Amino acid sequence: MSRGGLTDAAWVRIEPLLPVVDGRGRPWRGHRQVIDGVLWRLRTGAPWRDVPARYGPWQTVYERFVRWEADGTWAALPEHVRVREDAVGRVDWSVSVDSTVVRAHRHAAGARGKGVAGGDEPGGVERAAAGPTHAGREGLGRSRGGLTTKLHLAVDGRGLPLSIVVTPGQAGDAPALDALLAGIRVPRLGPGRPRVRPTRLIADRAYSSRAIRARLRAAGVRVVIPERADQRANRRRRGPAGGRPPAFDREAYRERNVVERCFARLKQFRAIATRYDKLAARYTAGVVLASLILRLREPQP
Structure with a gap:
């Protein structure tokens, strides 16, 4: 095993899930x-061309990464692990959500629009950054600090990702919540619908709104979100018409730190702490793979 590579125990768990080589x-x-x-490239953030020869030709490493991103192999691996864990009650459905801003390297700019040749594929022709519309589609936002991406996570009570969403860096947190919750899906081992609903949602004030609270309560999800100061002042100014203050469990809110710790663990992978990928799908695939490694590192019962 190379430093930072798969352990024998992790390899045993994922080997049966990988595409079978047909021999032709x-x-x-x-x-x-x-x-x-x-994993070496994800951990170091180095260009694909600098992947050491001990892992094989860099083109092979890159092309298989791209192929498995396109056919859903990377996404299927953590889902399979979550299914096994949920079957034995190891998934804590007290879900915390938050986001973090990731600085985008200049190499992340310049993704082609649909139908334009080149791109970040091997041999593609480099050119200047695409326009703001296409950059936005690729999860890149421009501010005074340069290009940024925002990484949104929903994690379980152990701080392990259940859903991942990538948006431009200037995007708000609350508008991404629906997509984040829609990405939570854990199929059953036996018959029955996939598990998609947390028992509790813990989030900071950025997600505080009447609409969000109403939707979550209607779905039977317990809400642990503090009220913003301006919302509290507006409610009090309206008097009885402002309604009662929303319920807030301070003790439960302390558990929100699991999502912050998850960001810290993911950013130990330098290609996640700084975005080098032009395409949002490629960057997201790297986050999915890093999330899988976090799950595989958890001690088994």
Whole structure:
């Protein structure tokens, strides 16, 4: 095992889930070697061309990363692990949500619009950054500090990701909440619908709104969100017409730190702490893979 690569125990858990090599055509590089190469790049943030030769040709490492992002292999791996954990009651459905701003390197700019040749594929022709509309579609926002991306997470009570959303850096937190909650989906091992609803949602004041509280209560989700000062002042100014203050559990709110700790663990991967990928789907795939590694590092019962 290389430093930062898959452990033997982690490899045993994910090997049956990987695409099977059919034996036709040229021999495939071993999956474990290639995944270790992807993890090396994710951990260091180095360009793909600098992936060490011990992981095989860099083109092979990159192309398999891209192929498995496109066919859903990366997304299926953490879902399978969550299914097994939920079946034995190890998924804590007290969900915390938050976001963090990620600085985008200049290499992240310049993604092509649909139908334009090139891009960040090997051999693509580099050019200046695309216009703001296309940059926004790729989860890039421009501010005085430069290009940024915002990473939104919904984590379970152990601080392990259940849903990931990427938006431009200037985007608000509350508008991304619906997409974040829609991404929570844990199928059952046996018959039955997938589990999609947390028992409790913990979030900071950025998510405080009557509409959000009403939707969550209607879905049977317990809400733990503090009221913003301006909302509290407006409610008091209106007197009886302002209604009662929303319920708030201070003790439960202390558990929100699990999402902050998850961001800190994910940002140990330098290609997540700084975005180098032009395409939002590629950056998201890296976050998904890092999230899988966090789950695989958890001690097994």
